[in-house]
Amino acid sequence: MTKALEIRQLRKVYSGGFEALKGIDLDVAEGDFFALLGPNGAGKSTTLGIVSSLVNKGSGTVRVCGHDLDTDREGVKRSLGVVPQEFNFNTFEKVEDIIVQQAGYYGLKRGLAKARTETYLKQLDLWDKRDVQARMLSGGMKRRLMIARALVHEPKMLILDEPTAGVDIEIRRSMWSYLRQLNAQGTTIILTTHYLEEAESLCRNIAIINHGEIVAQGTTKALLKGKQRSTFVVDVRGTLTEAPNLDGMNGRLVDEHSVEFDIDREQNLNEVFARFDQLGLDIVSIRPKTNRLEALFMDLTTTTQETSQ
């Protein structure tokens, strides 16, 4: 496997003494679509901040597309495009100027910079806003502006720290589609997100970080497969006064029309339908209580939290 990102024993202690990273190892293959997940303060942004030279590392090694951060930081920077969590452009600058300016920092001459700016602003539906001051853009447009800015030097790897935070569903979907397209063209993408549905839908591999440690890492499919128990919610016709007895599935009354229950990987939903049928309850609808990745995330982060206390 050719690695786009290789992290070994990465540690970071902030000046206040807070240990943000406790020696993490992380590998991301070239061409991968990878999610780094974790609760707030888990170490996601610190990790990506170190990779993108916005945070000083404590110890450990970081290699990006074969370039070592300690010995070839410039090579690392040329390989990377970074879309941070917070807006970090001069809001009084015009959209086009922000991108052309950034291209200049990567050594792109003005003619090429302007041509690339046009390409990416058009791809991200911002071309008609090119002469507008960035402060006048909506939240979704600002996020797309940061994506265009990160792509103008055509990096091999794109890092997105919560790219769809605060963005409406329609724009989020169009951003997903754009990122998929970019990944299909060969760009390695690493993202962090709080929308676990986003990670499940987009990413082939994920790592979950909690309290500065990687608590799970692998393909999204394999990690979800490893999840032992799922919770479903069933809506029934008629009125319930108490939770029905669902053998070994821990049935709980949600309201007078809904019941939730837990089901093991070995069991199948036919058993549930049969049991409801026996009880004379007509099922109107059935749905997972949470997104599968969300459930796994909660399991892993809650377990490590309890262990660490």
Next chain:
Amino acid sequence: MNHPYWVAFSSILYKEVRRFTRIWMQTLLPPGITMLLYFIIFGNLIGRRIGDMEGFNYMEFIVPGLIMMSVITNSYGNVSSSFFSNKFQKSIEELMVAPVPNWVIMMGFVLGGVARGLACGLIVTLLSLWFVELQIHNIFVTVTVILLTAIVFSTAGLINAIYATKFDDVTIVPTFILTPLTYLGGVFYSVSLLPEVWQWVSKLNPILYMVNTFRFGIIGYTDIPVLAAYGMLLVFMSLLMGWALYLLHVGRGLRS
């Protein structure tokens, strides 16, 4: 010039120049108005009563100092406010993630400050032509000393902005250090008028050397040896640039 560093440097400098020209009413106009008032009040009204200073008409004597004062405050203020605004808005991260060496970042911002300092110096010089007939005594000294001074104070402004954590921090140094040193740096008088002890104290003020050397370039009079001023300017420039590069290298105030 196609080298990526040159392109990056030009981009930073272009952005800096565009910034201060876009807001010319805040950056270029006020120094012009302030200096015009100095010319009218100190030079014309009060100056007439003062008479000659070291054999020169008082207005002639103060013009070089006022031009230098404008260059110093504007070079410093441009870099300190621009770099701090970049930090405040986090747009400095655009440079930090890009493959731009620290010396290129430093030179881009410093020369941006030099450009504003010289632009203000030029405005003040043009305004002074209404009041005096300027004759350049030594063009080499005039140009080099103003350039070196602008570089020194732009670099100092950069260091101030790197350390600053709030807007107050970029106004403290100009208000409490720079302005008093400039006023006491022989802009309005010759230090030979002072008692001996205050002459000695004045000679500890680096701005005295800059003002006097520039005055020598314009009218041919100085209170201090010109070579000493060049030596001091080069030492200050080297020390401040070394300091600024070190701060950028360790990421002081930029990377946690």
